[in-house]
Amino acid sequence: MIRDLFEEDMRDVRLAPGAMLLSGFARRFEAPCVTALRRVVAVAPFRHMVTPGGHRMSIAMTNCGAAGWVTDRTGYRYDSHDPQTGRRWPAMPDVFADLAAQAAARAGFDGFAPDACLINRYEPGARLSLHQDKNERDFSAPIVSVSLGLPAVFLLGGLRRADTPRRVPLVHGDVVVWGGPARLRYHGVLPLEAGHHLLMGGHRINLTFRRAA
Ligand code: MD3
Numbered sequence: 001m002i003r004d005l006f007e008e009d010m011r012d013v014r015l016a017p018g019a020m021l022l023s024g025f026a027r028r029f030e031a032p033c034v035t036a037l038r039r040v041v042a043v044a045p046f047r048h049m050v051t052p053g054g055h056r057m058s059i060a061m062t063n064c065g066a067a068g069w070v071t072d073r074t075g076y077r078y079d080s081h082d083p084q085t086g087r088r089w090p091a092m093p094d095v096f097a098d099l100a101a102q103a104a105a106r107a108g109f110d111g112f113a114p115d116a117c118l119i120n121r122y123e124p125g126a127r128l129s130l131h132q133d134k135n136e137r138d139f140s141a142p143i144v145s146v147s148l149g150l151p152a153v154f155l156l157g158g159l160r161r162a163d164t165p166r167r168v169p170l171v172h173g174d175v176v177v178w179g180g181p182a183r184l185r186y187h188g189v190l191p192l193e194a195g196h197h198l199l200m201g202g203h204r205i206n207l208t209f210r211r212a213a
């Protein structure tokens, strides 16, 4: 079984109550994930969205699944359609749904069936400032995040914006499951350092799976 090849990389680390880092968990899915990602971005290309405050985000984003996260001058929301093409977001690839469900189950969340996958693409210098994910309807479902490509320093804050965040390095193949008391923690990503990754080139890709509707 191919999974054995990566077994030494598969450690589970509890980052905080409700937050479980599954080191290397996505590595055995990486080839089908890259294929699936190509199909998604062929239909729904990466784009830099604008925040309600009028700032162009340094991260490029797209979505797949029944609901996609979007931002523009009118606010943040989930939408069934891609505002750039007027079409529905591409369906969630089976390998994405399987990866998310298996990771969630391993962290204690059985039956996780995400209806949204936000895909973030970082280039060198791109960052994500401290925020909470609270546009979803149901906070009882976890969020599963998958890191691919270049490494990044993730900021794990507390439940208040003023809580000093902890720095957590995330590398290719890492999966973090955020549920229960961790679900509404502030979090962000420091500016990406330049580099080269064999699969993702000069980028970091982050997939976040959510139960949005
Ligand atoms: C902790 N993405 O898309 S993933 C986001 O690496 C987002 O692109 C980051 O924050 C990225 O909203 C971080 C880790 C993550 C995702 C969701 C969380 C951590 C979280 C929700 C609650 C608490």
Ligand code: FE
Pocket (backbone or CB within 6 Å): 131, 132, 133, 187
């Ligand atoms: Fe977030």
